[in-house]
Amino acid sequence: MNGVHDMGGMHGFGAVQPEGDEPTFHAPWEGRVFGMSRSLGYAGAWNTHSARAARESLNPVEYLAASYYETMLLTMQKRLLDRGLVGQDELEAGRSLRPGPPLARSVSGSDISPILYRRKKPQSAPGPAQFKVGDRVRAKNINPPTHTRLPRYTRGRIGVVEAVAGVNALADAQALGGADVPQWYYTVLFTGPELWGEGSDPQLSVVIGAAESYLESAP
Amino acid sequence: MATHSHGDHHHDAGGDEEEFSQLSEIALRVRALESILTEKGYVDPLALDQIVQAYETKVGPHNGARIVAHAWADPAFRERLLQNANTAIGEVVDINTLDSDLRVVENTDRIHNMIVCTLCSCYPWEVLGLPPTWYKAAPYRSRAVLDPRGILAEFGVQVPEDKEVRVWDSNAEQRFIVLPQRPAGTDGWSVEQLEALVTRDSLIGTGLARRPDVAPEGAAR
Numbered sequence: 001m002n003g004v005h006d007m008g009g010m011h012g013f014g015a016v017q018p019e020g021d022e023p024t025f026h027a028p029w030e031g032r033v034f035g036m037s038r039s040l041g042y043a044g045a046w047n048t049h050s051a052r053a054a055r056e057s058l059n060p061v062e063y064l065a066a067s068y069y070e071t072m073l074l075t076m077q078k079r080l081l082d083r084g085l086v087g088q089d090e091l092e093a094g095r096s097l098r099p100g101p102p103l104a105r106s107v108s109g110s111d112i113s114p115i116l117y118r119r120k121k122p123q124s125a126p127g128p129a130q131f132k133v134g135d136r137v138r139a140k141n142i143n144p145p146t147h148t149r150l151p152r153y154t155r156g157r158i159g160v161v162e163a164v165a166g167v168n169a170l171a172d173a174q175a176l177g178g179a180d181v182p183q184w185y186y187t188v189l190f191t192g193p194e195l196w197g198e199g200s201d202p203q204l205s206v207v208i209g210a211a212e213s214y215l216e217s218a219p
Numbered sequence: 220m221a222t223h224s225h226g227d228h229h230h231d232a233g234g235d236e237e238e239f240s241q242l243s244e245i246a247l248r249v250r251a252l253e254s255i256l257t258e259k260g261y262v263d264p265l266a267l268d269q270i271v272q273a274y275e276t277k278v279g280p281h282n283g284a285r286i287v288a289h290a291w292a293d294p295a296f297r298e299r300l301l302q303n304a305n306t307a308i309g310e311v312v313d314i315n316t317l318d319s320d321l322r323v324v325e326n327t328d329r330i331h332n333m334i335v336c337t338l339c340s341c342y343p344w345e346v347l348g349l350p351p352t353w354y355k356a357a358p359y360r361s362r363a364v365l366d367p368r369g370i371l372a373e374f375g376v377q378v379p380e381d382k383e384v385r386v387w388d389s390n391a392e393q394r395f396i397v398l399p400q401r402p403a404g405t406d407g408w409s410v411e412q413l414e415a416l417v418t419r420d421s422l423i424g425t426g427l428a429r430r431p432d433v434a435p436e437g438a439a440r
Binding site: 005006007008009010011013014015016017018019022023024025026027028029031032033034035036038039040043045048049052055056064068070073076077080085086090091094095096099100103106107108109110112115116117118119120149151153165166168171185187189195196201203204205206207208209 | 243245246249250251252253254255256258259260261263265267268269270271273274275278314316317318319320335337339340348349351352353355356357359360361363364366367368370373374380381382383384386387388390391392393420
């Protein structure tokens with residue numbers, strides 16, 4: 001979706017503000033939110049792509065105003081409600097009022113290693129890769145109202161296939177909760193002037209990861 | 220506002236020392252949510268403790284620093300790492316599964332690499348830990364692909380105009396780390412000595428490896 005999360009190339013957000021000796025979490029609640037989100041994802045409450053989609057569909061004003069972990073909390077609550085795992089009345093009461101539907105996996109404190117190190121699900125190739133290293137490709141001008149990983153700043157622009165990066169389940173489809181759609185992925189390199197126009201930095205290049213369906217052959 | 224309803228719950232959900240009355244509104248909301256999810260059996264507070272602790276202590280940029288130090292010290296390992304990082308890293312760090320592909324991009328005399336995730340906050344957690352706040356925030360995500368030299372200058376890194384700056388926009392399927400250039404004056408150094416030169420920012424590409432004459436003791440930050 002064309003949301004405010006897709007911010008590559010925007011002006012006006014000011015200087016980057018690094019923080020010396022930054023702690024992993026700035027307050028204990030941030031760690032709890034992170035842990036709950038990670039744990040629920042592992043347990044099968046949702047997949048990572050649909051979690052991103054939920055985050056992106058927050059109101060843009062809310063998205064920009066909230067901190068990273070506030071956004072994570074808002075998104076998590078919204079999804080728990082949407083999936084019927086938690087009721088609004090329970091959030092208001094601050095306690096469980098009824099048993100919820102079971103999740104696919106249970107999480108135990110005795111072994112968290114599968115939560116920390118998740119294994120990528122292998123996908124079999126849908127057929128031969130359409131593009132090879134060195135091919136000129138155009139990022140399609142697509143504007144789906146749902147989740148996509150094709151950043152706006154590349155749409156309609158021509159790049160070169162830098163590497164063939166294996167087969168993955170298409171994030172756009174996974175976010176919608178349907179069956180896996182295996183696709184070839186590529187890294188595609190765009191020059192600065194192709195992205196940002198004449199007079200921009202000729203020694204800049206940007207590489208994106210792109211699914212095959214994001215790309216078309218370019219002359 | 221939520222009420223405190225943990226009952227005989229053994230665990231301090233906030234993990235914090237504050238009195239209940241001093242907790243912020245958001246901390247109270249989080250505490251209530253954890254309580255609901257625990258009662259429903261969706262989360263285990265003990266597992267949450269361990270996840271938090273693991274990211275605070277075990278999973279962090281020291282893993283990336285070790286990988287880089289080995290690559291500097293061992294050309295054959297460096298080659299394997301650049302060809303297939305997912306399998307190569309298991310030789311030097313205790314990580315054998317990744318939930319996305321890892322690619323190591325090498326800084327050279329011609330190219331300076333920098334990583335970003337413009338759409339969200341994709342970052343190679345397993346080898347760098349959780350990203351710093353600035354990596355997830357709008358100023359970095361918006362400008363990294365448009366004006367990386369400007370950002371690098373703010374980080375105190377001057378890249379000559381005729382040197383390519385290559386920015387890698389990460390996604391869920393593939394994550395990147397930068398292999399910084401080995402600082403001069405480190406011939407014959409041990410892997411442990413080299414590790415101390417590799418900063419977190421040098422693995423993101425917003426910094427360079429420390430010079431040996433200015434390197435403080437300690438692991439990657």
